[in-house]
Amino acid sequence: MKKFYYIFAAMLLSMTLSSCGEEWLNVQSHDKIYIEEYYNSEARIKEALVAAYDPLQWFDWGMNMYNPIPMIYEVMADDIYPGGSGVSDNRHYHLMFDYSVDSQNTPASVWTIAYSGVNRANCVQKYMPGVKEISEETKAEFLAEAVVLRNWYYTQMWKLWGNLPYYETNLEFPYSTPQMKADEVYEGMVTSLEAAIETKALPMRRKSELGRVTQAAAMMLYAEIVMYQNDKERMQKALDYMEEIINSGEYALVSSADLANMWEPAGEWSSETILDINFFSQGAYRSWGSPLAAGGTVLPTLMGLNGMAGSAKYGNEGWGFFPLTAMAAKAFEEGDLRKAVTVYETASEPGMTFTARYQETGYHLAKYLPRLDGNAGQIADATLNYGTNIRLYRYAETLLNAAELIAVHGCSGKGSADAYLNEVRTRAGLGTVGANLETILHERHVELMGEGKRYWDLVRLGQAATVLTPANDEGGFRTKTWSESKKYLPFPQTEMDATASTQHPLTQNNY
Numbered sequence: 001m002k003k004f005y006y007i008f009a010a011m012l013l014s015m016t017l018s019s020c021g022e023e024w025l026n027v028q029s030h031d032k033i034y035i036e037e038y039y040n041s042e043a044r045i046k047e048a049l050v051a052a053y054d055p056l057q058w059f060d061w062g063m064n065m066y067n068p069i070p071m072i073y074e075v076m077a078d079d080i081y082p083g084g085s086g087v088s089d090n091r092h093y094h095l096m097f098d099y100s101v102d103s104q105n106t107p108a109s110v111w112t113i114a115y116s117g118v119n120r121a122n123c124v125q126k127y128m129p130g131v132k133e134i135s136e137e138t139k140a141e142f143l144a145e146a147v148v149l150r151n152w153y154y155t156q157m158w159k160l161w162g163n164l165p166y167y168e169t170n171l172e173f174p175y176s177t178p179q180m181k182a183d184e185v186y187e188g189m190v191t192s193l194e195a196a197i198e199t200k201a202l203p204m205r206r207k208s209e210l211g212r213v214t215q216a217a218a219m220m221l222y223a224e225i226v227m228y229q230n231d232k233e234r235m236q237k238a239l240d241y242m243e244e245i246i247n248s249g250e251y252a253l254v255s256s257a258d259l260a261n262m263w264e265p266a267g268e269w270s271s272e273t274i275l276d277i278n279f280f281s282q283g284a285y286r287s288w289g290s291p292l293a294a295g296g297t298v299l300p301t302l303m304g305l306n307g308m309a310g311s312a313k314y315g316n317e318g319w320g321f322f323p324l325t326a327m328a329a330k331a332f333e334e335g336d337l338r339k340a341v342t343v344y345e346t347a348s349e350p351g352m353t354f355t356a357r358y359q360e361t362g363y364h365l366a367k368y369l370p371r372l373d374g375n376a377g378q379i380a381d382a383t384l385n386y387g388t389n390i391r392l393y394r395y396a397e398t399l400l401n402a403a404e405l406i407a408v409h410g411c412s413g414k415g416s417a418d419a420y421l422n423e424v425r426t427r428a429g430l431g432t433v434g435a436n437l438e439t440i441l442h443e444r445h446v447e448l449m450g451e452g453k454r455y456w457d458l459v460r461l462g463q464a465a466t467v468l469t470p471a472n473d474e475g476g477f478r479t480k481t482w483s484e485s486k487k488y489l490p491f492p493q494t495e496m497d498a499t500a501s502t503q504h505p506l507t508q509n510n511y
Helices: 042-057 091-097 108-130 136-161 182-198 215-229 232-248 299-303 338-342 395-407 417-427 437-447 454-460 493-499
Strands: 004-006 032-034 273-277 343-345 363-365 390-394
Touching: 042 108, 042 136, 108 136, 108 493, 136 182, 136 215, 182 215, 182 232, 215 232, 215 273, 215 390, 215 395, 215 454, 232 395, 273 395, 338 343, 338 437, 390 395, 395 417, 395 437, 417 437, 437 454
Parallel strands: none
Antiparallel strands: 004 032, 273 390, 343 363
16 A cells, blocks of 8 residues: 655545445545655655654654653763653663663654654655656755764664664664674665765755755764774775765864853854764743654753753753763863863852752763753743753764874874874963874863763774773663673564564674
8 A cells, every 4th residue: 555645634534334346545646746756856855854853853752751861871981861750761871871771661752763763764765766857966964964964873782772673774674674683774774874874965064944954964973983883995995985084185183262152052063073863942832742743852951950050051940860980070181171061060150059869979061961051942841942052973973083093093194193183282281292082082072971971982983892891880870790691682562462473573782
């Protein structure tokens, strides 16, 4: 049966119970167009492409769960506590923090939302053959864009669960496909990304329609998965991509003087921005009754201090999740300009008051705290509509990737690892150091703190088992040590149940 794209309101057709045969099932509709026939122009296939971006905004509150990127990754590392009102408040955060996840308490909405994104990205490829009036250049760009989006969605699931049902063409009835090993999923992602990048159909940087995928974003995603997989055979290509971004002249670190402004609304889409999840507050109509509508993010509300009053900069709408650990505040060297940009210390504003919540440390991640005017102009639910972009890839990470690929993994670069590393340090007001595993991991830690990178860095560089331990948690909340068996979370029980009677039931991860 064909699916329909509804153009007008549905009309009710009266039927008689005495109708015989199946002719009445084949009535030609005058208020619908077959979806295969709808996507017949550049404007309409672009609608499908735009739809593939929508799920990017759903992670923080969608499918009845809060799973904000990047915080669901940060709670598994050593910089951020789950917080909230207690261990039962968004319980999966607390279980992820303590490596005690079960199938009933996982970031299940990530699975649902990411597969929605995969489906929508695949639709661009599916319907492109029916598009008649489109240039070859635009067609290639849209297709490459969809491949990058699909692989970004897969990456979120691959890193959390590893062994996924993976497909590049949308499933048809009975909607079942074999579960692949994590290495097989990686191979599908990396080869399709390589193909999309090598078309050179995407611009290195966009001057308009900010938030759309670029060649630089595709290259950053490629480096992310290659480095996480520890794929020695592809690391040189990853470095080549990083240096192509660096040598393009399209991106640059913001100045030391603008470092703080980079995390303010006025500093979004700076010279350093490669890809953000784009949120807006002006006219935002996202609401509790319509959480997938366009608008802002709830992340600042989740992170904000409860009942905050008297702050010169931050708002009072806060639920007290994701406080920084005391160890995170101590990670910065003396004189590091990034500390003031990253760490908000409650004692720094003597007249400020708030209600402490569970795991309160006196330190909070300044990057995403709710600004006083952060949801200005929203027209629905204020707590859901902060116009704060979520940073996915910044040029600073490009430089640190390049430094690591040369110094740690032995790749051959056009530039030097020391130069790439120290460009980031110099911007932070620090002296130069030699590039090695220790200095690069430290620099990634403090530069990218709170941006969802730390946990994955510790895992891929073999540091997780020694760093993520109860002994290293000054607050005493972590009771279990990370081990290799904790790399992949248990699959959500809902997905286990949904596939149990199909041809390809999921095999649960050994967690």
